[in-house]
Amino acid sequence: MNTPNPLNNSTNSYTEPTLWNGSPSWLLHLGKIIIWSILGIILPILIIYLWTKGIENPKLDTFFWLTLIASIFIPFGIVAFKIFDTRFINYTLTSERLIIKKGILTRTTDEIELYRVKDIRLIEPFLQRLVGLSVIEIASSDRSNPNLSLAGIRNGDELRNTMRNQVERLRTNKNVREVDFE
Template identity: 40%
Template sequence: MTEPLLDSYRSSLSGWLRGTAVGLGTILLGIAGFAILIAKAGNWGAWPLLLTLLALVIVFAKWLQTMAAKYELTSERLIVRRGIIFKSIDEIELYRIKDVRIDFTLLNQWVGIGTVTITSSDETTRINELKMRHIGEAQARRENLRRLVDSARRQRGVREIDMVHEDL
């Protein structure tokens, strides 16, 4: 890779915890287990501790998922690095990107995360879209990516033509 790295990011674990119903539920599960353990430890046995342990296991699993995917943006490519033990690297040429969409819930908006979805003619996303979930500063990153896609297309002289075939 000869071009400089412009941005590097992962899914946001703290954004997921604060900005999704499942994340908030996980926090509540852990707090409830801890609170019950302190308030009425003798009556509940080990169940409160198990609730807190379950919450920690969920957070650890989400952390592993977060660490398993990294996205790097240069002026010519979006590089997708996946895996912890077995790794793969995919590169999407920016001029091949057809659409960059952002989706977010009300909770996502409050904490500044979103799902950035990319559709392109590149082999990486030809069949399935690339979904980057729980991305911090998602709106700003989407706009930056859009600007870089337009610039890469202009530099290569690429124009998109949609062919529509209608049966008569």
């Protein structure tokens, strides 16, 4: 006779509702993107000018072409990597945890139990505030991630309030208090 496995029973399983899901905005790297893009335009022009300066029939050998191609692809490759890397960061706030997934080739998933959060701090740097972004810093008693920063977050104040309310609700439900020893 087969006995049912309680872990496979859908009535016994609890799925945490997702309260918020997001990732950093690529605008977080806007300054670096602009600088590397300008370098990707200016460097090839400068290389061509310096290589052919004062020469009527310049010798365009393999080294010239490699240098020219590298001066174009390296800056724009860095820009593409910054945007691509930011795209592969995902934050999920559930009713009990904050889950952070990062990585392009190797994927890393970190979790912080919300009842372990000590402090939530909202920072709105001037340039990020101009494009509607903010940084949320979290201090927790979690051993693997005691200090965590969520950068490039839209509507950061709303997320901070949602997280704070969940932290307080969980602490009350679990009868947990945060105590600091010095």
